[in-house]
Amino acid sequence: MRIGSEAHKQRFCRQFIASHQVFDPRTLPWPELDEASLERMRTVPFWNEVLHTERRAGAIVGAFAATVDDPLVREAVELQGVEEARHAALIDEMIRRYGLPVEEQQPAPLAGDTYRAFADFGYGECLDSFLGFGAFQIARQARFLPEPLFVIFDRLMAEEVRHIVFFVNWMAWWQARRGRAPLRHLVALYYYGRAVARLVGTVRRGRRQNDGKDFSATQASVFLEGFTPRRFLEACHAENGRRMAAFPDLLRPSLLPALAGVTLSCLRLVSRRAGTSGPAFGAGA
Numbered sequence: 001m002r003i004g005s006e007a008h009k010q011r012f013c014r015q016f017i018a019s020h021q022v023f024d025p026r027t028l029p030w031p032e033l034d035e036a037s038l039e040r041m042r043t044v045p046f047w048n049e050v051l052h053t054e055r056r057a058g059a060i061v062g063a064f065a066a067t068v069d070d071p072l073v074r075e076a077v078e079l080q081g082v083e084e085a086r087h088a089a090l091i092d093e094m095i096r097r098y099g100l101p102v103e104e105q106q107p108a109p110l111a112g113d114t115y116r117a118f119a120d121f122g123y124g125e126c127l128d129s130f131l132g133f134g135a136f137q138i139a140r141q142a143r144f145l146p147e148p149l150f151v152i153f154d155r156l157m158a159e160e161v162r163h164i165v166f167f168v169n170w171m172a173w174w175q176a177r178r179g180r181a182p183l184r185h186l187v188a189l190y191y192y193g194r195a196v197a198r199l200v201g202t203v204r205r206g207r208r209q210n211d212g213k214d215f216s217a218t219q220a221s222v223f224l225e226g227f228t229p230r231r232f233l234e235a236c237h238a239e240n241g242r243r244m245a246a247f248p249d250l251l252r253p254s255l256l257p258a259l260a261g262v263t264l265s266c267l268r269l270v271s272r273r274a275g276t277s278g279p280a281f282g283a284g285a
């Protein structure tokens with residue numbers, strides 16, 4: 001299959017549309033939580049950020065969909081917008097059910113180039129999802145929250161995986177059609193650089209707002225038990241491989257897994273030379 005061809009477009013759009021699932025966040029099997037689980041959920045400092053990111057995502061994707069000429073691509077992008085808005089509704093439902101503390105925030109108005117906003121958003125999603133895969137797996141293994149909640153969040157994660165696969169295929173298709181295929185990796189580097197800068201800004205802002213107090217040491221220790229940067233990277237890399245295996249006949253994000261793979265190989269080599277082969281992820285809790 002030639003990247004940028006009609007066959008390529010048909011494949012990435014039709015797979016995306018066909019794998020859309022219909023559900024209502026209000027009728028998901030939300031578990032009753034005991035006081036300890038509720039308290040743990042309340043100490044998570046990023047629900048606010050997640051809610052507003054998802055709301056903004058729905059607005060960006062919806063605005064971009066309206067500018068797409070190709071009917072099939074537009075249908076797929078519109079569907080992604082619907083799913084992003086549903087992510088916000090799902091987080092909203094969770095916040096309401098469990099009485100989690102959030103601040104109502106007016107969404108910032110969208111301004112400027114919708115293509116650029118969609119590209120920034122898409123590469124940002126690739127970065128956030130790659131890191132999210134590892135964090136999600138570690139939190140699940142540590143039983144940070146009851147398993148039924150992870151089953152619900154997994155639904156959301158599976159949709160994010162579809163979004164990033166759709167995005168990298170759409171981007172490659174779009175660039176190939178404009179004769180810019182050779183620039184694909186450079187463009188990706190540029191947007192990943194912007195995504196990293198935004199993520200660093202978000203983390204700094206979060207630290208300032210929470211001042212390290214909300215996510216108390218006791219709560220964090222459950223999540224962070226046995227946590228090391230290497231373990232985290234191994235979890236991101238392994239989970240990325242597992243989740244991406246579901247899309248064998250489409251392009252998949254390649255830069256971050258490749259970077260992580262090289263970093264892990266170097267770390268293993270250093271460990272072997274030093275005579276300490278750190279434990280494989282999953283061997284512990």
Ligand SMILES: [Fe+2]
Nearest residue numbers: 054057084087
């Ligand atoms: Fe989302």
Ligand SMILES: [Fe+2]
Nearest residue numbers: 084125160163
């Ligand atoms: Fe998404």
